Amino acid sequence: MAKSNKKYMELALELARRGYGDVEPNPMVGCVIVKDDRIIGRGWHKNYGGPHAEINALEDCLKNGHDPAGSTICVTLEPCCHTGKTGPCTDAIINAKAAKVIAAMEDPSDKVAGKGLAALSQAGIRVSVGTCRKQAMLLNPAFIKYSKTGLPWVILKWAQTLDGKLAAAEINDENRWISGDAARKDVHKLRRSCQAVLTGTGTLLADDPLLTPRPDKGKKPLRVVLDRELKIPIESNMVKTAGEFPVLVITSVKAEKNSEKTPVLREKGIEVMGIEPADGKIRLQTVLKELGSRKIQRLLVEAGPRLLTAFMQDNLADEAVIYSAPKLLGAAGTADINREITSAGIKPTLYHTETALLGYDTRIRAMFRHVSQIAQAEF
């Protein structure tokens, strides 16, 4: 029985992943309903604000002509017991007369935190928690971190050549992109899964990026620019599109107060925020606290080697998504992430690594923290 529970939970985890890029900042959740060792319903949380996985799985049961009464419900996260954008899942499960609920992990958010399982138990439903707990935690580490600390999960993203160059020194039409189409498409999905995308002045001036997800599919992650001296050009793509996609420029208190640019940017709908620098720098920890207070759960950092490395150096990086292109640039390359990490003296350890081919490129996803650190909120 324990063995088949694991099998069903793995399927539920697989279903959960289908929500990637659509459900955030909600967690990805999957659900499988089993009766007489047969799957009678499947569901997953499909999009932010939509019905939860359990509701979709119960509906799938009924649609297929099955009665969930007496069934076992395998779900990758403890069912909710509060009325948020949807009604409580516990009520739906109790009404469906399920016999047992197996959850992979407790919901760490204050609103649930064991209360969902308790409600089920009180209604006479057997509950168990912990099947495939590790995989379930690795599915939604940002949700866990944010629930426990109020801080965003920081994802460092870069596309590099085999020899660690993020760009060609002299850009032309042929070398403009380090990675290929499939990898670039993947980046847009990654952006859709995040509530904010952060960059620095260097990248802004060098690349004039939009940093929007394309297509956006209704997702409008906040674009954050760390710009201590307020160098952002009024003519930049980011300023031009501030009406459609929000922009937050974080600068020094001095620049915010004194720069002639501040009112111009504000008039264009850009939020300009001054933070008092410490040792001449805007502290990344302060930025994360600010973004956390704005409910940013997943923060994507798309920046140059220096800012990327600064997050590692301050032990603020949680995850890396690296697109590695099968190219060597050598002396024709610039923005050398390898050199930056090495000369900063950092010795990064990557955990829970996944590798995938995207066309000719490879995508490496890994975490800077072991799942046990995430569980204990050691950030």
Place this chain on the structure above:
Amino acid sequence: MAKSNKKYMELALELARRGYGDVEPNPMVGCVIVKDDRIIGRGWHKNYGGPHAEINALEDCLKNGHDPAGSTICVTLEPCCHTGKTGPCTDAIINAKAAKVIAAMEDPSDKVAGKGLAALSQAGIRVSVGTCRKQAMLLNPAFIKYSKTGLPWVILKWAQTLDGKLAAAEINDENRWISGDAARKDVHKLRRSCQAVLTGTGTLLADDPLLTPRPDKGKKPLRVVLDRELKIPIESNMVKTAGEFPVLVITSVKAEKNSEKTPVLREKGIEVMGIEPADGKIRLQTVLKELGSRKIQRLLVEAGPRLLTAFMQDNLADEAVIYSAPKLLGAAGTADINREITSAGIKPTLYHTETALLGYDTRIRAMFRHVSQIAQAEF
């Protein structure tokens, strides 16, 4: 018709690849025999000294109860017309009464060089050449280069982290290998496909490598050490195994003549060869000429960043096989290929790149030359 020829030739190319690691220094060759738009025989060159692809395909025909008379034979390389380790394929084809032979490319070696096709034509068989020529050339570039220049095809191999480190600075049981099991197994196959494996003193002293293919499957590539000052330790693994797998130590004339190590190494069955250095260095071009004269067609270079980069710098590198592991070492790493290539001022361009996942690692195979340069013997 032309379209289906292409389809059959692509199948023949696929069959040819099965010989990789076994047939070298012979070329990989595949053959498909077609009659009434139906495949009646398949064959490929399976191992060095064994029957050629055409012979195997004709045998396959007969085994399946088909008569090759009147058939079209698609073969990835011009059939041979000389008696080497096996009889001439042209005779077998003529005896089989084939109607047509389609070859992807001419055999560039002196012994054939069009004479095979001429013999077939003279016997009344229609011949055509050039279907999938590019793919056929990319299959056996070493065979082409060696036939045209007498020089080995130089393959640079290294295993690196994402940040271009070839090794951990402090080796322990956990970080001894940069790449995983599948990649290391692949390296042994790569060694079996080469007639010599070359390294430098630095790697020899740091890693004490064997550089043998394991299992060797009867292949005993010559192990070549560039060791100008004859620093090779008598107690090294390579010296210890010199009785089983040949070793050639290339040093300066001075060291060869004066070192006390020379007679000791020779006594252990190692060949010690002195080359007059130019500007204090053993010229790689001279080494390649020497190895070419010893019928080394595929030379694998497994060395540190400096020697690998020297081959690129002298424009002597033909192919790269790079195993990229999803790790960052940063300041904990050493042997930085990225830094070496960059500081040498090289701007490498890779052609005909193939990417494959091997476990968690990625293997990148690419050429430093475009196929058109190979065709024109521009080395």
